[in-house]
Amino acid sequence: MVRLVDWEGLAPGTNDFRLVAERHVGDAAVPDVLLRVNGLPWVVIAQEPDARGVIDYLIHRIRNLAGASRDSAPARPELARYAQLLVVMDDSDARLGTITSAAWEFDRWRTVAPATEEQVRAELGCPVERPLRPWEALTAGVLRPSHLLDLVRNFVQEREWPPSGYGQQGTVVKTVARYPQYRAVHRVIDLLVDRMDGRSGNTPAWHGGLVRHFADSGAERTMSFLVRRLRAHPQLAGHKIIVVAQRREREHRIADDLAQGGEGVVSPLSAHRAAQALALDVPDVLVLTLQRLVGVRDATEPPYTDLEDPLPAAVNTRSNILVILDEPHDLTVHHVRLREILPNAAYLGFADAPVPRRSQAAVQHLFGTPVDVYTARDALADGVLRPVLYERAADDGKADIDALHVGAPGPAVRTSDASGDDLAAKAARMFRHWAFTGLRHGVAAQVVAASRADAVRYCPALIKARDQLLADIEGLDPDLLSDPDVEDYATEEQRALIALWSYRHVLKRIAPRAAITMGGTEPPEWRRWTQPVGGRAGSGPKGLAEAVAEPPPALLGSGPAWRSDAGRPAYRPP
Structure with a gap:
């Protein structure tokens, strides 16, 4: 048996590390740089060293190269088989992922351990008063040969998601430690x-x-x-x-x-x-x-007979x-x-x-x-968590809209103590409020229920509210959708529904799930509402922000071409 890699790497020269700049041939997409270990393309690098704020573009580009995006071509066979890590770097940011990582799963790398920062500064000639740049920390912490061998051997895993037992066909995903x-x-x-x-x-x-x-x-x-x-x-x-x-x-x-x-x-x-x-x-x-x-x-x-406990x-x-x-x-x-x-x-x-x-x-x-x-x-600070915006509910159960900052990148959270027949009405009110305020901005939402039973009951109630909202959008008068002067005479709710016309494909994919602890004694029907819908997280294969950003399918239409969201006041539910 031939060993392709000397994992310990104790003797110098036992492994060959080479950075190779790829050349563009025609319109074929190629990575900027490949780090090959003993000839195997382990690390794919996309970089824009002279640009700032282009990290999302680089992630999109490298995911296309890996064949992970919906509209991308299949991955190059050698990358699909051997690539362990995907790295994106610009002048102000650097992220790390794998060939199956979603865009939101590319994480920052802020440590040079097990090396020391003093050692890295000496190698880079970096003065003490200047903090290490993100790309310097990632390069020193991940791409140093001894670190890379350790990371690939012990901190990259292939696992099935969803795990067995969820009643769904799982797919193999490759993950790397943060x-x-x-x-x-x-x-x-x-x-x-x-x-x-x-x-x-x-x-x-x-x-x-x-x-x-x-x-x-x-x-x-x-x-x-x-x-x-x-x-x-x-x-x-x-x-x-x-x-x-x-x-x-x-x-x-x-x-x-x-x-x-x-x-x-x-x-x-x-x-x-x-x-x-x-x-x-x-x-x-x-x-x-x-x-x-x-x-x-x-x-x-x-065994003992004394009174004292030995x-x-x-x-x-x-x-x-x-x-x-x-x-x-x-x-x-x-x-x-x-x-x-x-x-x-x-x-x-x-x-x-x-x-x-x-x-x-x-x-x-x-x-x-x-x-x-x-x-x-x-x-x-790393972007792993997003801020949660808590919204106060008024005594009459209506939303206090002024407490919700729609432009912030976190989920809006409503608290609820619904009971009896009132739960469906509250679910409908909360769902419409979220759809009219946070959905278009990629702001997710959570409902905090008073009990596990209420959490489960909210799921079908929210789906019913979703379906009713979609029916209201589909039932809009076609003249409203084609009239560029609709803002002058449409009601406030009609304007809110028109604003959601281009997001029907997102609404149809909203599938509420109850985040509760299951102990094995609950009613069997609860399990339907606690299992992930698909993909690698309960929210589906794409995050809400990604789903909102992607263009709607052609069969749905692009919505009113004249419509602009700028300057439109937030809709206040009745």
Whole structure:
């Protein structure tokens, strides 16, 4: 068997890295630059080094080249098969994606880790007073040969979306870690290596650190990347990894993500089997709930007759064990007693929120100091999150439109405590208000319901409201659509409906879904409203902003040619 890549790259010259400028032949689209590794086109680069603010154009261009856009030609076979990363760079921005990434999935890269910023500045001749430019950080953090090998080997995954179990045909997508995930994994690895080498100094041996990333940042994917990186590390590959979840839902989600990453996962079904699995001296991965570990403690206690509660016997005393605690915000006595069962293990926490003051001392005692922090404010700066605009509802249930800033790029959120027959009326009012104000600007919307049942009931009510709105638009008098002077005599609602004429194709694709936790005891009909519609997210294969920006299908018509949205006041629902 021939090895195409020396993944360790320890000996100089074992891998050949070449930047190749592509040449245009006729009208065929070609990338600006290819980074070939041993002849394989791993990285496709589109760049405009002298331009600013053209990153969206570059993403569109490179997605066309990859065959990912709806109107693009099929990808070149060598790129479709071998391309691992897509990079776009202009003078003011730089983004990273893969050959299956949607436009909104191209992310910034703001770290040079595991290299140091001082090292990069020395290599680039960059003065200390000037921050690294985005393209400099991405080039040093991603395209450095050792980093690129590590990134492709351990942080690029192919997975099926939607996952099995959703009742839909899945497609294989290629994903790459975001820079906070990559940085966090390497900081944890450095800490574990120091622990194994005895270089921890005064740091207790059980401290594995605390990773605090914002909620819904993909902690389970970060765990999956960490396990892959551990298995590729010569000193840490033999570690036994135990993931402790607070809830059954999180246990299943983490286990599924690790399995999609190619890792064999063991989820013991009882405390007795969990105790047996914990005692095995094998480098496997266990995923179980805290409650099951409590049962392990009870199962391993020796019989006694004294009134005092003796310490349970240790289940496993090996030191190459990493215990990962998910959501360790409120530590209990059961968390502390984990060290009695696994006394020599390292403990790593993954928190998605600041630790409450009452738990800070216990968290620091078990995990040590945070090794990586990535807050929602950081995600907003990176464009990963979008600001949420909360809109106050008046006492009569009507929208307080002045509270909604239509031009802002975030979802408008309505709160609701609808009940009984009033729910359908409120759903219709909210849907029309959103369609008349936020839809044309690519502003998504959420409704916060008072219960899971209400959240599910809102879905068909919103679809009914959508269909009624489409019927009202289709029922417009053709004379209104063809008269350039319609603004002078049309009613306010007619003007709002005319404004939505060219967005009927977007409205038809709106499919509300309930973001609720399913525990397995809910009515079967709920599952219809909690499954993703398709693509890689619940909102569909395209984001709302992309769907609004694309031209309507020819069969729908382009709408009134004379119409201009400039200066039109927002429609106020009756």
